[in-house]
Every structure is written in C-alpha cells, then in structure tokens.
Amino acid sequence: MNKPDLMQKSADTAVSFEKVTVERGGILILDSVSAIVPIGGCTAIIGPNGAGKTTMLLTLLGEVPYKGFIHATCNINGGCSKIGYVPQRFAFDRGIPVTVAEFLAMGIQKRPLWFGISNKIKKRSLEYLASVKSEHLAERKIGALSGGEMQRVLLALALQQEPDLLVLDEPASGVDFQGEYIFCELLDGLRREKGFTQLMVSHDLATVTHHATHVICLNHKVAAQGPPRQALTNETLTAIFGMHMGMVDSRSMPGGSATCSGPCCNKDQNA
Amino acid sequence: MPDLSPIYHIVAQLLPFECLQAGFMQQAMVGLILLAPMAAAMGVQVVNFRMSFFSDAISHSAFAGVALGLIFSINPHWTMPVFGLLVGLGIMAVQHKTTLSSDTIIGVFFSAVIAFGLAVVSRDRSVARDMQRFLYGDILTISNNDIIWLIALFIAFMIFQALSYNRLLYIGLNSTLAKAHSIRVATYQYYFAGLLALIVMFSVWAVGVLLVTALLIVPAAAARNFARSAGSMFWWSLIISITSAIAGLIISAQDWATTATGATIILVACFWFIISVIASFIRRDSIR
Numbered sequence: 001m002n003k004p005d006l007m008q009k010s011a012d013t014a015v016s017f018e019k020v021t022v023e024r025g026g027i028l029i030l031d032s033v034s035a036i037v038p039i040g041g042c043t044a045i046i047g048p049n050g051a052g053k054t055t056m057l058l059t060l061l062g063e064v065p066y067k068g069f070i071h072a073t074c075n076i077n078g079g080c081s082k083i084g085y086v087p088q089r090f091a092f093d094r095g096i097p098v099t100v101a102e103f104l105a106m107g108i109q110k111r112p113l114w115f116g117i118s119n120k121i122k123k124r125s126l127e128y129l130a131s132v133k134s135e136h137l138a139e140r141k142i143g144a145l146s147g148g149e150m151q152r153v154l155l156a157l158a159l160q161q162e163p164d165l166l167v168l169d170e171p172a173s174g175v176d177f178q179g180e181y182i183f184c185e186l187l188d189g190l191r192r193e194k195g196f197t198q199l200m201v202s203h204d205l206a207t208v209t210h211h212a213t214h215v216i217c218l219n220h221k222v223a224a225q226g227p228p229r230q231a232l233t234n235e236t237l238t239a240i241f242g243m244h245m246g247m248v249d250s251r252s253m254p255g256g257s258a259t260c261s262g263p264c265c266n267k268d269q270n271a
Numbered sequence: 272m273p274d275l276s277p278i279y280h281i282v283a284q285l286l287p288f289e290c291l292q293a294g295f296m297q298q299a300m301v302g303l304i305l306l307a308p309m310a311a312a313m314g315v316q317v318v319n320f321r322m323s324f325f326s327d328a329i330s331h332s333a334f335a336g337v338a339l340g341l342i343f344s345i346n347p348h349w350t351m352p353v354f355g356l357l358v359g360l361g362i363m364a365v366q367h368k369t370t371l372s373s374d375t376i377i378g379v380f381f382s383a384v385i386a387f388g389l390a391v392v393s394r395d396r397s398v399a400r401d402m403q404r405f406l407y408g409d410i411l412t413i414s415n416n417d418i419i420w421l422i423a424l425f426i427a428f429m430i431f432q433a434l435s436y437n438r439l440l441y442i443g444l445n446s447t448l449a450k451a452h453s454i455r456v457a458t459y460q461y462y463f464a465g466l467l468a469l470i471v472m473f474s475v476w477a478v479g480v481l482l483v484t485a486l487l488i489v490p491a492a493a494a495r496n497f498a499r500s501a502g503s504m505f506w507w508s509l510i511i512s513i514t515s516a517i518a519g520l521i522i523s524a525q526d527w528a529t530t531a532t533g534a535t536i537i538l539v540a541c542f543w544f545i546i547s548v549i550a551s552f553i554r555r556d557s558i559r
C-alpha cells in the first residue's frame with residue numbers, strides 16, 4: 001500500500017460514508033454526505049468553521065447518531081477495530097495528578113496503576129514519546145502541559161494504539177511551526193512504514209496540498225472530493241469558504257523554508 | 272456463619288485503646304476499616320467523573336428504600352441497598368438514552384426518591400423516629416452479619432478496582448477518546464455506578480445520609496493534593512480514609528468528646544484536607 005491508487009475502486013476504500021445525515025436540534029449539520037477515504041492514504045477534510053468536520057469524524061467513531069451508512073474496512077480482515085484518535089480540543093480536568101507516562105499506560109496496561117507502570121510498557125511509551133520528540137515530558141503532569149505539548153502527547157497516545165485508521169482533528173492546532181513540520185513528516189513516514197490510513201481535518205490549505213492524497217471539501221454537504229489538485233479548484237474553495245481563496249502554491253511550506261519529502265507531497269502523484 | 276472474633280481480637284490488640292475493649296466498638300472499627308477505604312477509592316473516581324451529585328442522590332434514596340421495606344414489610348437492610356442499586360442504574364440508563372444534562376436527570380431522580388420517602392414517613396409517626404438513624408448514621412449498632420456482607424462487598428470492590436482503575440481513569444479524563452480507543456465505556460460506567468450505589472448505601476449506616484458524600488469526596492480531594500501521580504492518588508486516599516476512620520471512632524468515644532461517630536470521622540478527614548492544601552501550597556507545583 002505504499003503507492004495508493006488514486007482512481008479508487010471500492011476494495012481500496014478504508015471508509016465510505018453513504019448518505020450520512022446528522023440533524024441536531026432541527027438543524028442539518030451533515031446533509032446526505034457521501035465520501036470515501038482511500039486505504040493507506042492521507043485524506044483531509046477541509047471546510048469553514050461549523051461545517052460539520054468534527055461531526056463527520058464523530059459519526060465514524062460512533063459518538064453521534066446519524067442516518068445513512070458508514071462502512072469501515074481499514075484492515076485485511078475487513079474490519080476497522082483499531083482506531084487512533086486525536087481530538088480537536090482535549091477537555092480534561094487539569095487538577096488531576098496524572099503523569100504523561102501514566103496517561104500513555106492507562107489504556108494498555110492491565111496491572112492497576114497503583115502498582116506502578118511495568119517496565120515493558122514504560123519503555124514502549126517512551127519510544128512513542130520519542131517519536132513525537134517529547135520524551136522529556138514523561139514525568140510531567142498532564143495538567144501542566146502546554147497546548148502544543150498536549151497535542152504531541154495525544155498523538156503519541158493515538159499512535160500507541162497501532163491503528164489501522166488514524167483520525168486527527170486539526171492535529172497541528174497549537175503546535176509550533178517546527179512541531180507542525182514534525183507532525184506532517186512524522187505521519188508521512190509512519191504511514192509509509194506501518195501502512196495505516198490517515199483521516200484528518202485541517203484548516204491549513206498549504207498542509208493539505210502538501211500532505212493529503214485525497215481531499216473532502218465539506219460545508220454541510222460535500223462540495224468536491226478527490227486528489228488535492230483536482231478537488232481544490234477556485235470554484236470549490238469559493239463555494240465552501242464563500243469567498244475567493246485562490247489556490248495555494250504547493251511548493252511553499254508555511255514559513256517557506258522547509259519542504260516535505262513525504263510520498264504524498266510528490267507533485268507527480270498528486271497531479 | 273463464620274466466626275469473626277479473631278479479627279476483632281486483632282483490632283483490639285493493634286489499637287490498645289480503652290474504648291476499644293468493648294465488643295461493639297471492635298465491630299464498629301472493623302466495619303469502618305472496611306468501609307472507609309472503599310468509599311475513598313471510589314471517591315477518587317467520583318471526583319474524576321464529577322459524580323458527587325450522583326452519590327448524593329443515591330444516599331438520599333435511603334429514605335425511600337427504608338420506606339419501601341416498611342410498606343412491604345421486608346427488612347430495610349435489604350430494600351435499602353437494592354433500591355439504591357436500582358436508582359443508580361436507572362440514572363445511568365437515562366443518561367445514556369437521552370441528551371438531557373446529567374444534572375437535570377439526577378435532580379429529577381433526587382426529588383422523586385426524597386418525595387417518596389417523605390410521603391411514607393409522614394404517614395407513619397413511628398417511622399419518623401427511626402429516620403434519625405439514617406440522618407446521622409449508626410455504625411455502633413453494626414452487626415456481625417453486616418460485617419460479613421461488608422467483607423463480601425470489599426472483595427468485589429478490590430477485584431473491580433484492580434481490573435478497572437486504569438480504564439476508569441481514561442474514561443474520567445475524556446470518554447470520547449476512551450471510546451475511540453476501544454475502551455468499553457458504557458460497561459465500565461454501569462459497573463461503577465452499581466458498585467458505587469452499594470457502597471454509598473452501606474456508608475449511610477456509618478456516617479448518615481448527610482455526610483455520605485463527604486466520606487467519598489473529602490479523602491479523595493485531599494489525596495489529589497498530596498499525590499504526584501494517578502497511582503499514588505489511590506494510596507493516599509486509602510491512607511487518609513483509614514486514619515480518619517480510626518481516629519474519628521476513637522475520638523468520638525472519649526469522655527471529653529462524646530460526639531457522633533460519622534461527623535467526627537468527617538472532621539478528621541477535613542483536617543487532612545486542610546493539611547493537603549497547605550502541602551500543595553508549599554510545593555507550589557500544583558495547577559489551580
């Protein structure tokens with residue numbers, strides 16, 4: 001699955017949304033959304049605030065009731081048991097004395113935390129923390145982390161699930177430029193290595209054009225979907241954002257200094 | 272029925288206070304040493320889940336539980352915990368099935384069980400006198416039988432905590448994330464609510480309806496201030512609750528005190544809390 005075939009056949013689809021409709025308090029948040037997430041690729045959902053992007057991810061996670069169908073077949077067995085999720089806003093009680101190491105252990109360790117963290121799990125957690133360049137945070141309390149640090153720890157937590165499908169809701173929000181670059185590079189690298197499917201919400205068109213292999217433009221309805229260069233036309237962007245955005249030059253990373261070497265940044269593949 | 276007198280004997284040996292030579296005091300001490308850590312450890316999660324209002328509602332359903340027993344002439348010792356369990360699971364089920372806020376749901380249950388209890392009590396004057404026991408607690412009359420039930424509950428509690436402490440922490444931090452990472456959130460929540468309801472009902476005997484929530488919350492809140500990790504929070508809550516229970520019972524039996532046992536235990540726990548606040552100030556690494 002290193003080179004995803006962009007002319008999708010259904011066997012290459014990790015998740016397909018079929019006429020998914022979500023209504024809350026009489027307001028249509030998702031209006032008959034049909035979209036696919038190609039297997040092994042990096043799919044980005046873009047759209048303005050309140051477009052229903054987070055809601056679309058939550059329907060997939062089973063947190064929001066919906067009408068329609070969602071088929072998730074992101075592993076060879078035809079299921080989608082392992083999902084890693086990085087929420088947009090991680091609301092938690094900051095007074096709680098939980099260390100980052102415990103935070104990473106609590107989902108996978110059987111032995112209760114009051115008997116400490118087993119060496120094996122500690123080592124594993126440190127490896128995942130190192131992969132997001134945050135091993136120095138292991139003994140800190142999670143309530144004492146900055147927004148960007150928390151975001152990295154959450155990514156480590158999601159990766160630790162060894163997911164078939166990694167769902168990220170604006171993962172780079174609050175992460176500094178270097179962090180954002182690490183996020184995208186890291187995810188591209190891991191995706192190549194482990195072959196998971198990535199589904200993310202992003203506001204940053206530059207990130208999307210560089211990293212996504214597939215884009216879903218959403219504003220309650222699907223305005224367009226497909227490879228970034230085909231989906232992100234001026235008309236589509238005007239349609240969903242309501243004004244002329246213009247196409248982002250795919251050569252410039254935010255800040256203009258770094259270039260992405262991930263497989264999906266390759267222009268030939270995106271075109 | 273198993274003979275528990277060796278246990279009472281050990282308690283009297285370990286705590287050589289004059290007041291602990293009486294058999295009923297030894298029973299009360301064993302009952303408290305079983306009950307207090309259960310309440311405190313569950314309290315850690317009650318604080319994490321912000322469920323103190325939930326435990327309040329359960330404890331106040333004690334009235335209605337006793338009233339039901341009187342109506343159907345069943346021993347209130349049975350109707351009280353069973354009714355509490357049903358109310359707890361009922362609240363959980365309604366929370367899962369509707370989009371109403373949990374405060375609203377619990378508030379409705381709360382009013383219903385209190386109104387029902389009061390309605391029955393107001394019909395029957397003789398019951399009204401009995402109700403005092405539930406307001407202030409009555410640990411000194413705990414029977415051998417009650418202690419055997421407490422031991423059974425304690426074993427269930429230890430198994431549950433050993434299996435679910437980590438996952439409950441996950442759910443308490445953020446249930447959406449826990450669910451996405453394939454933790455069976457609803458199952459854990461139901462088991463937790465059921466066990467909590469039973470422990471709350473037993474605690475009503477010990478400290479009375481008014482102070483049950485304090486028995487859960489105060490040691491857990493102090494433990495939060497002392498602990499530097501989620502693991503040590505558990506141990507701190509156990510230490511604080513057991514020492515409060517022992518000290519509370521002994522103080523309440525002194526001639527100069529002769530206070531209600533439940534209230535004295537809570538006062539000692541509150542004293543622990545004040546120390547914990549000072550300690551966290553001194554450490555200055557606490558958030559908030």
Ligand SMILES: Nc1ncnc2c1ncn2[C@@H]1O[C@H](COP(=O)(O)OP(=O)(O)OP(=O)(O)O)[C@@H](O)[C@H]1O
Pocket residue numbers: 024025029047048049050051052053054055056088
């Ligand atoms: N729990 C809820 N109950 C009712 N309406 C909701 C709820 N959650 C979200 N909404 C509504 O659904 C719409 C879409 O919300 P959603 O969070 O999916 O937007 P989004 O595309 O993720 O926006 P953003 O870019 O700001 O994150 C919004 O209009 C919001 O008001």
Ligand SMILES: [Mg+2]
Pocket residue numbers: 053054055088169
């Ligand atoms: Mg959102």
